[in-house]
Amino acid sequence: MPAVVPTTEDFLLSAKRAEIAALKQLLISSSLVTKVTELIHELQRERGLSNTFLVSEGQRFALQREEEVAATEIAEQKFRQPLAELDLNNVSPSSARLFSSIAFVLHCLEELAPLRARIADQSVSPTENTQMYNRLIAGLLAVVFEAADISNDPDITRALVAMFNFSQGKEYAGQERAWGLIGFTTGTFTSATQDRLHTMQEAQARCFDIFIEFSQTIPQAQWRQLESSEATHELDRLRQMVQRYRKGDSLPTAISEVWYEVATRRIDGMQEIERELATALLELCTNKITQAEEDLRLHREHLKELATVEEPPMSPLSILPEDAAQSSLNVAPGVNVKLARSIYELVQGQAERLQRISEELAEARQALEERKLIDKAKGLLIQSKGISEEEAYRQLRQAAMDNNKRIVDVAANVISVADMLKSR
Template sequence: MKPLIADTSTAIQFLLASRQSEIAALRRLLQTGELVGAVSQLVHMLQRERGVANIYLCSGLNADALDKPARNAAAAERDVLRLLGRADEANPPASDSRRLGRTAAVLFALGRLPALRRQIRQAEINPSQATEIFNAVMRSLLALVFEAADTAAEPAVSRALIAMFSFMQGKELAGQERALVAAAFASRAFSDAVRQQSLDLIDGQERCFATFSEFSDPLNLQRWREMAIDGDADVERLRRIALTDNTVTDCSLRWYEVTTRRIDLMKRVEDGLAAFLMQICRAGIGTAEDANGGDRPGDAALEALLTRQMGEPADYSVFVAAAGPGEVAEPLSNNGLSPRLGRSVLSIVGQQSRRVRDLAEELAHLRATLNDRRQIDDAKLLLMRHRRLSEEEAYNCLRRMAMNQNKKLVEVAAAILAVEEVLTDRP
């Protein structure tokens, strides 16, 4: 390998390589944005299928009602698989083991759907079992979006992905509430456990939408606020019946209708978030390409200079600005760049360094938010596995421990994970 030479020519090469790498990363993010949009559509279709399946299993709805939701979900699944395959072609397997692990989980989960659909149609599975399988598929898909948010290198893209992940998670909890309450209405039986689970799902939605509101762009946040104001009256009325009425009538179809309308409105916001994600990826690519192109004389000169210098000895000067009044700016050597271009190089390198520092600071904040979420999720899974709790029960257990100990939720989660690590390492 040819050794590096510490001179202006080499610096320019690395500067240009940095910009080209930035463009390549943004193109990968654009591809990720397409995948996230497809995942969003698949989750939406599976949410519909889950709701119809629950009503079918509880009330004997005509089996033909299962056909359209299953076809729509299968079509959305094909799009996700196509984009996942394309992502693997663009990213070598060794470059991202976590993403590949998430992809494997998605493929395994999706592979369970054909058997599940046969069991539902033949009434060989009960509503809670079917719901749990649908929920597991949705969790694997949302984890793929979470991974995309955690690995994005652009803060603006990370914010958009976090907003979208949080909104998708809140919408999924709304879908779980739709399925749970529809089944209870259809069976005309609301146990205390079902009512508590419903309350937990409502609370979970509020938390997810609060995180979305923190990271969302203004336009999609406004859309959500308008939807939340206008779209929840019928849902709230039926929620009150479900949570308080001891003589429950079969409102399953009405409940499914109004909650589907609400979730379809959420899908519009979700589509807006996907469009915004694509927009900022494309804008970032355009900005980086412009900066790397020839619209500004300084950058054009850098490109031309790099081309001329290929294969030639590097002996170019960088002019340093005068330190004070009356002093003369002098070059470090006397062959090559003009004073103006020399200052342009220093200016661009300085701007790039400041930009990298600012990006690193913002990314550190975003990564901290995601790390907190991951620790809480990991602690929930631990409780679910060891104490056989549902996801909502595990979260409530964490929350009670945090309140009793006067600690933050993430601190309790970290403590649980640390204890598990110690116990696992014991001989």
């Protein structure tokens, strides 16, 4: 018995079903992203409280730290819930990177309990403590990045790019809070710490600029309102105090609580915006799925209706427009003309839509590709010079300023030189 050959209609409907399946996986990934941002927020608070607890030798924020640990554990449980819905049989390269990032995060989460025990008995330094939390949060941010990178819908990709950069900027703000707490609690700032804080402030600005470029009007307005708030103005005054500090100056250690309070108010304001972004992202995914399912239903009904229409065979030339000679529609004698034309129009419309999506997706992905280049260049500098991530970024930024270039162009040059040297 000869095999049944799929028809044009079969492939057309199958393409729409594949689109729906991809959107449903994106919804799962987006749901995971919202849980990731919630967990990051709690870890940021826990990191700041732990630093003050350590620097003050357990005299400050002991109760607050315990309460925050409980809040982080709840956020961790919520983060783990969507993991069961991920399709682990999807072995595409992009999914592989996402799954690797999740595996890294799960490994880091296993190290949290021993770290907290060391914090409780004061056997870890504030610097090491900060680095351990930074490592975990960086892994969580990588999950957001990879979720954006596997998206094949331009609108969802733009939303994820906006969320990733906002969350990354918020993390730089959290690191600024953590390192500032160490300085204010000890009453001293080294030049290295001052440079680190300044670098984090500039990194925040870059992330929030990209966020503005890819976000919608309402979150943009919310962000501008937060940046003009009293908490941000007060934080700027404390930042100036840090930059003016010189060795031998006296800083009241009580300022540490003021620093923590105003930095936390700003970061909590960011979390409200982050929640709005998360809600809008899930609504966007849901609406996309609803629309795609409705399109599939209409396609089916339309094709079914046309297939039942009785129509005498006609010459193709009698039903084509004047420019039929250039048309790609060929109708054989005896074929239902309306059905053929309808399928042709559906295929053409789908092709044009996919082309438009491809162009929009390429534009949205540009920010992700630039991020990859900068991260790769930073990694090369860290490996070759043995410097910190902050110093690597500072050198890239300084080179960009000195040569009047974009930082991504400098990063591309670093990678190019490294590849050239490696080939030799």
